[in-house]
Amino acid sequence: MLIITRRPGERIVLGDDIVVTVMEISGQTARIGIAAPRELPIYREEIWEAVKAENQAAAAVDADALPPVPPPANGTSK
Amino acid sequence: VSTTIDSTRFGRIEVAPDSAIVFPHGLAGLDSRTFTLIARAQDDAFVWLHSLEDPALALPLADPRRFFSGFALEPAPAEGAAIYVTVRASERIEEFTANLRAPLVIADGIGQQVINEAPDAELRAPLFAELAAAAAEQAA
Numbered sequence: 001m002l003i004i005t006r007r008p009g010e011r012i013v014l015g016d017d018i019v020v021t022v023m024e025i026s027g028q029t030a031r032i033g034i035a036a037p038r039e040l041p042i043y044r045e046e047i048w049e050a051v052k053a054e055n056q057a058a059a060a061v062d063a064d065a066l067p068p069v070p071p072p073a074n075g076t077s078k
Numbered sequence: 079v080s081t082t083i084d085s086t087r088f089g090r091i092e093v094a095p096d097s098a099i100v101f102p103h104g105l106a107g108l109d110s111r112t113f114t115l116i117a118r119a120q121d122d123a124f125v126w127l128h129s130l131e132d133p134a135l136a137l138p139l140a141d142p143r144r145f146f147s148g149f150a151l152e153p154a155p156a157e158g159a160a161i162y163v164t165v166r167a168s169e170r171i172e173e174f175t176a177n178l179r180a181p182l183v184i185a186d187g188i189g190q191q192v193i194n195e196a197p198d199a200e201l202r203a204p205l206f207a208e209l210a211a212a213a214a215e216q217a218a
Contacts, residue, residue: 039103041192043106050201051107051177054164054177054202058138058139058166059108059137061166061167063087065138066124066165067171069144069209
């Protein structure tokens with residue numbers, strides 16, 4: 001792993017179009033700013049792990065596991 | 079020209095080429111990038127996001143607004159994009175959940191799983207809670 005020391009306000013450039021800025025350091029917390037292409041997914045790691053677990057759980061659902069659902073009541077949007 | 083999938087769940091399925099949905103960045107924890115949506119019945123509450131690359135990979139999806147009246151996605155997606163949430167099944171209906179925290183946004187054949195920054199977007203929102211409450215109210 002590449003390890004770089006940065007002070008608040010300093011940046012790291014990844015490739016052509018990603019810039020990571022250390023915004024503020026306060027005690028045990030660092031605020032990080034990330035400028036990247038909009039379509040690039042950026043996750044906090046623990047959320048990424050949680051989403052991965054949900055995706056894998058959904059992919060484990062059997063074809064006949066889903067119960068019938070009553071049709072939406074009149075007037076509700078589709 | 080159409081593609082066929084020999085789905086482990088649904089058997090042989092014909093897929094029109096223009097119905098492919100590409101997730102350029104994939105889906106966390108899954109290996110496919112090219113999928114299609116399969117509806118098993120007209121007006122079914124669920125559709126399946128089926129891989130075109132792996133016949134065993136398919137995820138049930140739901141329209142979040144059909145199950146969660148207060149559903150909101152922040153930041154808001156592009157106008158006209160379809161929004162789905164993944165469904166986690168269980169033996170007990172009360173334990174079915176939907177992932178409101180990471181909806182799938184699909185537009186023009188391109189899909190993306192986004193993080194919903196809305197404060198009440200639960201990772202495991204009870205899927206049938208509102209329907210059960212409505213049914214209980216009707217019975218009372």
